[in-house]
Amino acid sequence: MTCHIAALYRYPVKALSPQPLDHAVLEVGGGLQADHRYALAHGAGSTAGAGDVVTGRLPRSSLVTLSDCPKLATLVTRFIEPLNVLTVERDGRQVTRGDLTVPIGRAILEDFFTAFLRGHTRGKPRLVIAKPGETFANHERPGVVLINRSSVSDIERVVGQPVDPLRFRANMLIDGPSPWAELEWIGREVRVGGGVVLRVVAAMPVHPAAEVNPQTGAVDLNLDKAMKQGLGHDTFGILCEVVEGGQVNTGDTVMVA
Template sequence: MHIESLYRYPVKGLSPETLNGAHLAPGRCLPWDRAFALAQGDAAFDPENPAWVQKSHFMCLARNAKIANLKSCFDDAARRLVVTAPEGQRLEADPFTPAGQDALTAFLTRYLGAEARYGANGKAPRFHHFPNHSFCDHKTQVISLIGRGSLAALEAAAGATRDKRRFRANIYIENIEPWAEFAWMGRHIRVGETVLEVQEPIDRCAATSVNPDTAERDANPVKELQQHFGHIELGVFAAVVQGGEIRPGDEIALLG
């Protein structure tokens, strides 16, 4: 088994970025993964205490399919985030400064249109970043992995291609049997220089129905998983217990 491809998703819900490598740290997610998010105005999210809340409190694919048409690019060295709309509108901003966050808030809120939600007293959506915080779907910072064998099994059962980008994993694993990763629960795997503890399978949601190229809801992988396999799980979450470098092509081995 080895890493087929490696991705991060700097802005929650927006486009993936392919990586040639990454440095993982114990207890942390992949660097800059879900580092930014647009909280809806009615979100139960406290910027003074940025704790985990469910994805529905943010701009997300599960509720806002149209955002699949936004293309984002984050340059962490230059501290710049670029977001481009399908009609060509483009914003480049510093996502770490109040001015940059204001600009990103306005751009994304305009794009959402009627899907932008407002809270009590007209509280508006707000773009956020907090050092060392990740707006991931898990209550703790983890790495998500999907075996290409499991995805191939789903495609065969559905009788159709299911683009891997629908599932928004960090690591895709090549040369692995279907559903083999589900046998790793509570065990450790070596990935490149790192060691991860596999914690739980990933329940899939309505975000997977969105075509990453067209932003149309043109498939139902959740229903397909339930119908053909009796569950709605694809991929696993794992915590980093020993840090180091990982890159595409690195071997993956089950320990112990």
């Protein structure tokens, strides 16, 4: 079966804006460079200090998530990788920016999120950094999350309204396969472009963050219930481990072995 990459995204800071990419480097045993590298941790009930390099996975309850704080979707954040700078826009206007790698830069950003999320977090939010080889993604196993846009269309049929693929916070969107064909790829290898090889290791459960409209921040869909009733399952997207790394590009061919 042959298909192609329709879009690539990474999420530099957990729960904040996706970053569309024309190309990305996939790392063996990991995922996209800088994907879910940073996160906001609750100030109370967490052992992670501001700017800490986290040496083990923090429990989900320690992190600020989109499902718990859906108003985060109303912000537009941009990660400027060469500078390690995060900018934050609200209502079309930049409201703050800071270097994620230095204490003063993180402090500026933390002050903004403290005010913006007042009443939604435990203590002052703190920016934390994943150690090399780890991420703050929902899946414990490092890798790339892939979704099939025709499966998104089938979900739209079930719920009776448009469904933005960005709800699912995947890394790679593909065109070509029939709806749900990707769920049959578990255990198989996928070759992307000129030499990147992925191995499909698991189907992904629909995460509560997918109930949040990525444009408005409204919790406006119960996808778990709708999919169970209309499709008989609530899995969507697949997790792939990187077997052979390299650069992938939008438009690249994707072939399933």
